[in-house]
Amino acid sequence: MMKTQVLTNTTGTETEINPFRVYHFGKVQNDGNASMRNLLGGKGANLAEMSSIGIPVPPGFTIPTSMCTHYNDNQQQLADALMIEVDEAITLMEQQTATEFGSLENPLLVSVRSGARVSMPGMMDTVLNLGLTDIAVIGLANKTNNARMAYDSYRRFIVMYSEVVKGMDAEAFEELIDAAKSKAGVSEDTGLSVEDLKELCLELKKLYTELSGDEFPQDPKIQLRSAIEAVFDSWNTERAVLYRKIQNIPASWGTAVNVQAMVFGNKGASSATGVAFTRNPSTGDKTYFGEYLINAQGEDVVAGVRTPLPISKESAAQKCLDGQSMEETMPKTYVELTDVFEKLEKHYADMQDVEFTVEEEKLYILQTRNGKRSGFAQVRMAVEMVEEGLVDEKTALARIEPSSIEQMLSPIFNLEDKANAASEMVGKGLNAGPGAASGVLALTSAKAIEYKQLGVPCVLVRNDTSPADFGGMMAAEGVLTVRGGATSHAAVVARQFGKPCVCGLAALKVKESTGEISIGDKKIKEGDAISLDGSTGEVFFCKIETSASEVIQGIIDGVIDPNESEICKQYQTIMTWADKYRRLKIRTNADTSRDLKIALSLGAEGVGLTRVEHMFGSDDKLLLLRQVMLAKDEQIKTLALSNIEHFLKEDFTALFQTLNGRPATVRLLDPPMHEFMPHGDADTAKTAKALKITDAELRASLGDMEEHNPMLGFRGCRLGILKPELTRVQVRAILEAALELNSAYIPCKPEIMVPIIMHENELIHQRTLIDKVAQDLFAELGQKVSYSVGTMIELPRAALQADEIAKHADFFSFGTNDLTQTTLGISRDDANHFLPTYKNGVSDPLTGTGNFEVYPDDPFQTLDQSGVGKLVQLGVKGGRSTSKDLKIGICGEHGGDPASIDFFHRNGLDYVSCSPFRVPVARLSAALSAIRAEEVE
């Protein structure tokens, strides 16, 4: 039934628009389907889709978005032709539901909702029970045999209509309700009697008349017309316009209007309402899972006034509710419902979350959507649905959120224990390192190590952490900091080592002097219990039991047999599929062979980033670096350099040996110099002694080195250029290690990476130096090894000049942490002064309420694609314009973030490198990206 529709607009010309003015949905006539989202909006398209496959949906119709545009193009006038079709559609609904608008016996009531292509705040919400009038309310009372409910609905409808449709101020109406309550001597709405409600309805209608000059409309069609106009008008409210501006939604899209017959689950014992999942959303188990209430409306299930009952006999039995399940009380309808479940699951080829109502034994489905599920359930359902033949591997994979895999790796709280601890929850910081940790409070690294030695699990709490806290962090079960974001030192180290971590809990006060921490009026001391959930950011001042996940126990620790664990087997299946479909290689950021072993067992294919500065973790190694930087005596310097070469060589040998031929990228020293220099009197005195200079001399040198903005200071290759001796010993150590392994027939071709390149001349300098050091070494030892030299792209200038830089680089690796800092002008260490508020909403300039979202994500967690991403694109384009096959990777924190990985996939990178525990997430994400890209093609 395709016809071209012609409307005369106010200027007299005729406009050809979409074939229908209204699109019916329901059993009798159904004009749409899921693909018509742009025209019918999301809500309308889905209602039509369900109808199209024979699901019993309460009938209704959708006025398409094109009519909204027409309305706005014609001085906010509803076309007469449209209203004629609306009338016809109402008639059809009346026929189907055996009701009538305004009827004293069986009135037709409808809901009216807006529905754009995408959900949008600022637009008109739902108006329920439209069609209620002084007469219809009697009809509703009769029909439901519940006069109280009928008049309560009526008084709500009057207020909703006045406020939402007519834009009247809610306050005056609220005053009348309050007056009614005080007159009746009750404090709750529910205390009002039928008579009270009837009188209240009269008062409300009177107020409506006072405010509008009109009677409250007693013709449902007039109500409907006004509601349609209100939906269309809501498209252009100040708030909606501002939102569209921010989200870049064109005004021309418009909104649809959905008008649907109301059904009633509260028409007695043969009526009911409920929600259900077609499989268990917690465990993934293939059993129906849901709740229902007899003689109730949808909101009753949610409101919690009555306790809902399980739908299936089995669940009911588990809860000792024999004979009360829907399977038992409404066996016929239950079968109908499970048929719908099967049909829906098959149609959408996914687990469904279904809302239903039974009106006098007649089943209606009000909504279905793909059901949300826990990470474990996602994985299990994916594996089982493929086994069942419901979906193929790619589709199954595409359903899994990559963070589910992370959940499978993280230590976990016992859920019940956590729920019981809810009252001890003191705050929520940044969920910086997933997993659960519980232990006693430790405020210093030394204390944490002490507890560790005593065998007492502890949680390290610091204002922020520095490399000096490394030992303490390793000793602790988890880490909590007051300052710092998702890529702060604490967070990076925590994720690297799989430590649960919460960062940036700004409200927390740490008093090291008294050994106390407090938040608001809650306070604990060192030794008291504290727990944190790094997956959610929650912090508790109490103990909660945790355990290592099955996957960790089976795959890494080897304490259980992975073949005996269903969860391990599911994990392995998913990973095998992921590896089959992904194009991106996955490397890891590892500085020790210990990290590296974990990463390899989790599937890493090489090292994308070894940070030489992380090899200076211990006090004696730190001292060597201080000697090179600060000593005046050349002998001390020379000896220190030689010692550095020596220990680095050992570290590299261990690392390369573990890699056993896999690629290894080593980034030359890029220390945050201020963190590496002595702090405090004792440290300064000790260092001065080792440097054979006075404390005062050392302090003077440190003063000279001090920087206002160390992030933009003397670091990276700037150091290697001004102190070529540092580059020299690193290169020697790397190549000596490689030579030694090659002699032992272990292949190794190191990739040497130069950091913080801003100008090609810097790379020319370092590359020339590296090649010279290599040639000298090879001549010295009479042996050669092949190696390559590449660079980090981590400053905007490097990305912009990538073509020039590529002339001197064998590979690129994007350092998106630093690139984000400079591109956005945000220091990640200081971002918590404003970035969390940007995300959570700042004060709205129009209303003053705190819901103006400035920046949707944490750019240090998820790549800022339209800013930093553009530089990545320019860098890739520039680099490959010089070297067609230039190998390009990324080794920032974004290498473990699914959305960012997708971006890197789409932009042709060769690999991503992430911290060891992120490797499985990256493998899955890379596969999802490949699958998505195929779909797009």
Place this chain on the structure above:
Amino acid sequence: MMKTQVLTNTTGTETEINPFRVYHFGKVQNDGNASMRNLLGGKGANLAEMSSIGIPVPPGFTIPTSMCTHYNDNQQQLADALMIEVDEAITLMEQQTATEFGSLENPLLVSVRSGARVSMPGMMDTVLNLGLTDIAVIGLANKTNNARMAYDSYRRFIVMYSEVVKGMDAEAFEELIDAAKSKAGVSEDTGLSVEDLKELCLELKKLYTELSGDEFPQDPKIQLRSAIEAVFDSWNTERAVLYRKIQNIPASWGTAVNVQAMVFGNKGASSATGVAFTRNPSTGDKTYFGEYLINAQGEDVVAGVRTPLPISKESAAQKCLDGQSMEETMPKTYVELTDVFEKLEKHYADMQDVEFTVEEEKLYILQTRNGKRSGFAQVRMAVEMVEEGLVDEKTALARIEPSSIEQMLSPIFNLEDKANAASEMVGKGLNAGPGAASGVLALTSAKAIEYKQLGVPCVLVRNDTSPADFGGMMAAEGVLTVRGGATSHAAVVARQFGKPCVCGLAALKVKESTGEISIGDKKIKEGDAISLDGSTGEVFFCKIETSASEVIQGIIDGVIDPNESEICKQYQTIMTWADKYRRLKIRTNADTSRDLKIALSLGAEGVGLTRVEHMFGSDDKLLLLRQVMLAKDEQIKTLALSNIEHFLKEDFTALFQTLNGRPATVRLLDPPMHEFMPHGDADTAKTAKALKITDAELRASLGDMEEHNPMLGFRGCRLGILKPELTRVQVRAILEAALELNSAYIPCKPEIMVPIIMHENELIHQRTLIDKVAQDLFAELGQKVSYSVGTMIELPRAALQADEIAKHADFFSFGTNDLTQTTLGISRDDANHFLPTYKNGVSDPLTGTGNFEVYPDDPFQTLDQSGVGKLVQLGVKGGRSTSKDLKIGICGEHGGDPASIDFFHRNGLDYVSCSPFRVPVARLSAALSAIRAEEVE
């Protein structure tokens, strides 16, 4: 005489190359001219050009760059055909100079030089006196009647040939010379007798034979062949290749070889040598200016062993050297020389710097080039050459370096006094603010103000400066800092107020406690004399007299009548021409009406940047900001906000009134917050009291506010978004001021500018807020004024997202200071840890010598066109893709830098805004850019 030349290369195929194998220059045959630079190299082209206009140039020939390419394409073999032509060319030279290669009477000696299109380090230097042999040296001795000179030349030639041409190690030769000296019992080379030198020549030749296995060549043609090969080989030395890589010079360009007959100014009383300018390079006066020496070689003039004499009678008379000028001693040749001067000046249409030699009354011109001249001379010559009809206005303008104008504005040292003070020069920092300053040493702002009140001129010396030093800087004659670069606080403020300033003199030690400063072993105390030259960076520990420039006295101070001053008139002429040709508008960065008045008298057309944070200069105003940021008592905050609104309104009123309808861009508050907060105990206590909180509470709040990298911290619009009340009072103050002026019939349409925009949502937020505040204010006052809202583009993300941002901006202004910091990842406050070394040369990775130039300029002075410039281009493109006619300016320090202004001109900006004293430079630069752009078209 154009012929096509065919050469057979080693693979047997024939290559068609350039018409000649050698290009003659000189009177008898001259094949080239100035336009053939690519083929003949710069040197060769210029020699040919001079010959072509009849200037007497010693004859010779150029082997073109194409032969170098041919040589390299053919396994480093010189083509036989080439060597035949070289022989012929030598014969021609012999004929012209009546000499003969290797002659016992009158030997032909030649110089051999490399000469590429552009001058290039790493390439072969000059070999002089080629042609000397055991026989020719006798000929030279006879010819010059100076056996000592002849053998000294021979021994030098042997070493130079061995080293430069044959690549032998210089050290062994040096040892022989040392041995000769100790044998003769002398310490200087000049102590060696003719006999000593003869013996030394023998020893040196013996060593040559030992090292090479060959006799030292006694055939000048063999010497020449080897020298030609050496020049070509020098094109491919490691050093030259590395340099080309850095400078992007293609290997295919090759170098030319210049072979030129040597002439001798030391052949007795009728011979001489000298250098001269066709006009006075210091004053611009149209009189010949130069020096000469009778019976001398060129190097004698430079070496200073003998004192050269003036060439003109007039100059000689001034120096009481009657009868000794060339005009008097060699009247005929002097007339020939001045004829050459006139011819050259006319030909090149510019003042020439000429090197000449007279060999037995015959005049030779060895070199001419456009003469360097002082700023004053540049301006005077430009004006006078136009008056003379020698050049047109555009050409004259194009000759003036914009910095000349700056020189005309700067206070000046008396040149003689400065020369006398040379021994007190203690170091050279960054020439951050032009001009000369002299006074007593002041180490604190308070001290500087005290001296000012006593009427004692002083120079303020600080480690670095902050807003708290503003008063002291204004009180001082000049400012010197130990830290900080060309855009440090000190430098920016100094230039803004025309204060001479030297920054980053790192070797200086400041001891405030003892009131001393020292550098090396030189030390002075507060109250001692110190002087600095901000145009050169020189610092002196003594007094040197200074005075304000005539232009300042005439144009700004009005203490002299500009029409009575030649210099003022010249300045005005140049500025009038500049305004005639420029397209870019010139605005100024001004925060007070005092600055603004200066800028307007120097030609500014409006304000491009008023920094609201600079209006918080005094202690009481600072306190208001601290109250807003830190007070817990809402009443204190509210009162502070209202006081801020009040004083800002007054400041804006004064500013807008002075502008009198010219455009005014006001940038909302962007304070470096850490500089605005209290420092030290006293300040903290005072502030705490004003905030009605305890010192401890204040310290805690300050601790919370502390940032690791304030440059990337809580600033700019981030402040205005989280503290909308601050935006509110600023906008109210701006608009109230505008309304008041409009009421008094003074037009004013403020441009409100939002800083540090990273995301369009930030601008939407601030713009929505500004519009709301404006509407509320207009409603409140019943009056309206028009205004516009724009944004700074100063973060890479803003430039990359300019299309989105432009949707909400009426104008853009590039903040290239911050954009440079983030794009290059360099904090301008910390850059002196490495940036000066990058510019001056770091250790070369191959040789270890400190001549590897990483980055040629200070990117904070001259825009980094290939990095930051790309973002400016993307920003302009993006912005104008959204709004075709978007007004775009720039208000960073680069707005006053000529090279940067040229870039902004070429990229279609509408205006540049610079500090008041830079306005004339900007006017001239903009004109030069327009003229250059025309030439390119």
